[in-house]
Amino acid sequence: MAVAKIPSLINSALAQARPKFYIFMKYARVELAPPKLSEIPQIKAGLGKLITSAKTGAWKQQTVKQATLNTLVGAEVLFWFYVGECIGKRHIVGYNV
Amino acid sequence: MSDLPFGPPVRVSPLIRFGRWSFLTAGVLYGAFHQSRLSKKEAKFREIEAKEKVVRDAKIKAEKEMAAAAELKSLEEMVNTPKK
Numbered sequence: 001m002a003v004a005k006i007p008s009l010i011n012s013a014l015a016q017a018r019p020k021f022y023i024f025m026k027y028a029r030v031e032l033a034p035p036k037l038s039e040i041p042q043i044k045a046g047l048g049k050l051i052t053s054a055k056t057g058a059w060k061q062q063t064v065k066q067a068t069l070n071t072l073v074g075a076e077v078l079f080w081f082y083v084g085e086c087i088g089k090r091h092i093v094g095y096n097v
Numbered sequence: 098m099s100d101l102p103f104g105p106p107v108r109v110s111p112l113i114r115f116g117r118w119s120f121l122t123a124g125v126l127y128g129a130f131h132q133s134r135l136s137k138k139e140a141k142f143r144e145i146e147a148k149e150k151v152v153r154d155a156k157i158k159a160e161k162e163m164a165a166a167a168e169l170k171s172l173e174e175m176v177n178t179p180k181k
Contacts, residue, residue: 046112084124
């Protein structure tokens with residue numbers, strides 16, 4: 001009885017998830033897209049801004065809210081490294097030697 | 098874009114997207130490099146272990162034989178001691 005229901009459960013779950021997945025993909029195509037070659041000047045400008053703010057100490061003149069947001073964004077960007085490491089070593093926890 | 102329920106997508110700064118993708122690729126390369134390095138190291142270690150295992154097994158076997166012989170000898174002594 002319970003086993004016979006499983007395929008229909010999976011089908012309905014897929015039918016429920018499909019439109020949401022399409023919406024996710026539409027956002028992800030824009031928000032998670034890799035940077036284009038035409039955006040290199042903007043990236044350079046951003047890096048320059050980061051460096052000048054580090055040099056001049058402008059990063060100390062932020063509100064707590066801004067600083068918190070920047071820290072969170074920085075952490076998120078950093079965590080992509082660990083996602084990449086897990087993909088590279090093809091194991092979730094530790095190195096499988 | 099009327100089919101998007103959460104409004105138009107946010108224009109994420111190119112610097113952030115560049116950072117994400119570059120960190121992701123750096124992580125993949127780092128993970129793959131260390132995986133191969135560590136598995137080579139471990140393979141060498143296993144080789145040495147396999148060599149040592151032969152020696153160790155022989156030693157344990159000899160020790161066991163000696164212990165069995167000693168036990169037999171002491172048993173014989175116990176049986177053969179003349180009663181007073």
